[in-house]
Amino acid sequence: MEEIITLNYNNIECEHICCSLSDKKGDCGVYLKKEWLKERFDDGLIFNKINVRGKAFIEYIPVENAWAPIEGKNYMFINCFWVSGKFKGRGYANRLLNECIDNCKKRGKNGIITLSSKKKMPFLSDPDYLKYKGFKVCDIANPYYELLYLPFSDKYDSPKFKNHVKYGKNDENGLTLYYSNQCPHTSKYVDLIRKISSEKKVDIKIIKIETKEQAQSSPCPFTTYSLFYNGEFVTNEILSENKFNKLIIEKGLI
Structure with a gap:
């Protein structure tokens, strides 16, 4: 059975981080993602991966240090949980989630x-899988977000979205793109959007989230990546050139 590896300062440079297409030397996105992870280790971030060449990992952090507008106390926040379809049927998702649950309980957390x-x-994260595993909806935000949680006891207060994110709006006109280095794909596609916008004279405000x-x-x-237009949320999908x-x-911008 493939082992579960926990990334740390000592092994992160030599380990494939799973969530990228490759770890080739010179891949800026992979480098930025690894730097982002290293900066979070002191905040309590845990990155567990199945020892395979591919996407089979779970990444979580204390909610107090999570890169998300969420209110909660003594919970762990799953930042990213991804098992590639090519590994279907091998039980990797269950193993990673169970490892996360056991670890959080040992640390005295209220839940996930x-x-x-x-x-x-x-x-x-896949809502059907998580709800099957016992996660429940504790809050919602427009247009389609659900905050799911798995409490370890009924006595704990449920977490929630901060009020300002529940309506799917911002205060900017035109296109506004928010992104961070939480995903190795963002830097590449943000640069692509910046280039297209410049060439086609489309105004866009790009805001990098760095803390x-x-x-x-x-x-x-x-x-990780969210696009707004005239104050309304558009998508969290990392857009290709065609999209x-x-x-x-x-939007009638060209």
Whole structure:
């Protein structure tokens, strides 16, 4: 049986971090993601991966230090939980989640929180799987976000979204893109959007979230990548060139 590896300062440079397409030398996105992880270790971040070459990992952090606008006390927040479809049927998701639950209980946590959605969506945890495993909805935010939690006792207060993120709005006109280095794909595709916008003379405000304080006060529950237009939330999907071009055509920006 493949072992579960916990990343730390000593092994992160030589370990494949699973959530990227590759760890090739010179891949800026992988480098930035690993730097982001290293900066979070002192905040209590835990990154467990199955020892395979592919996406089979869970990443979680105390909610007090989570890069998400959530209110809760003594919970762990799952920042990312991903097992690639090619590993279906091997029990990897169950092993990783059970390891997370056991670890959180040993640390005296009240339970576990994660960001999900009404139905399965890109880059968000699978709601059907988590609800099957006992997670419950404790709060919602427009247009489709669900905050799921797994309390270890009924006596604990449930976490919730901060009020300012529940309505799916910001205070900016035009296109506004929020992103961080939590995902190795963001830097590449943000640069692509910046290039397309410049070439096509589309105004866009790009805001990089660089601290937990910025993340916890952001207008979007998903601080890895969120796009707004004229104050309204559009998507948390990391857009390809084709999808971004389609969007700016639909919005009448070109």
